[in-house]
Amino acid sequence: xxxxxxTGLRRGLSMRCPECGQGxxxxxxxxxDPVCGVCGHDNGQYRADDGPAYFTMLIIGHLVIAPLLxxxxxxxxxxxxVLAMILPLLAVITLGALPVVKGGVxxxxxxxxxxxxxx
Numbered sequence: 001x002x003x004x005x006x007t008g009l010r011r012g013l014s015m016r017c018p019e020c021g022q023g024x025x026x027x028x029x030x031x032x033d034p035v036c037g038v039c040g041h042d043n044g045q046y047r048a049d050d051g052p053a054y055f056t057m058l059i060i061g062h063l064v065i066a067p068l069l070x071x072x073x074x075x076x077x078x079x080x081x082v083l084a085m086i087l088p089l090l091a092v093i094t095l096g097a098l099p100v101v102k103g104g105v106x107x108x109x110x111x112x113x114x115x116x117x118x119x
Contacts (some may be wrong), residue, residue, distance in 0.1 A: 005111035012107020013100055017041055019110065025103050032106060046109040047116030052102035059101065060094050 008018040017023035023038035034044030068074055074082055109115075 003111070005108055008107035008109075008111030009104050010107070012103035012105065012110070015099060015103040017043060018046075018107040019043075025106065026099060030099055030102060032102075043106065043110075045115040046106045048102050048105045048109065049116075051105045052098060055105065056094060056098050056101045060090065060097065064090065064093060 007021075011018045011021040012025065014021075015025045017025055017036040017039060019036060019041035020039035023033070023036035023041075025032060025043065027033040032043050032046070032048075034042065036043055068086065074086075
């Protein structure tokens with residue numbers, strides 16, 4: 001039998017319902033669909049709050065920003081030029097990673113059976 005935390009994480013990272021793995025987790029960009037359209041599970045009970053944003057910043061900082069610092073052009077080029085080149089790329093990467101990370105957090109919350117209050 002597989003660990004429910006890993007199952008939830010895998011399903012969440014694929015942006016699917018952590019209960020069935022078939023239904024879509026989101027109804028909009030970062031808005032979790034309160035009820036799974038396939039199995040009817042209440043996905044609105046898992047409160048990710050600010051966790052996904054912190055994890056996304058941690059991941060992007062370590063996997064993208066830190067390696068960029070080894071390139072000489074970052075240190076020698078005009079800082080405004082470097083920012084103009086790097087900031088749009090970082091924005092796209094961050095905005096693309098955020099729903100995946102939030103899905104993973106929701107999946108882990110499901111696996112740990114941690115439910116929050118409804119608002």
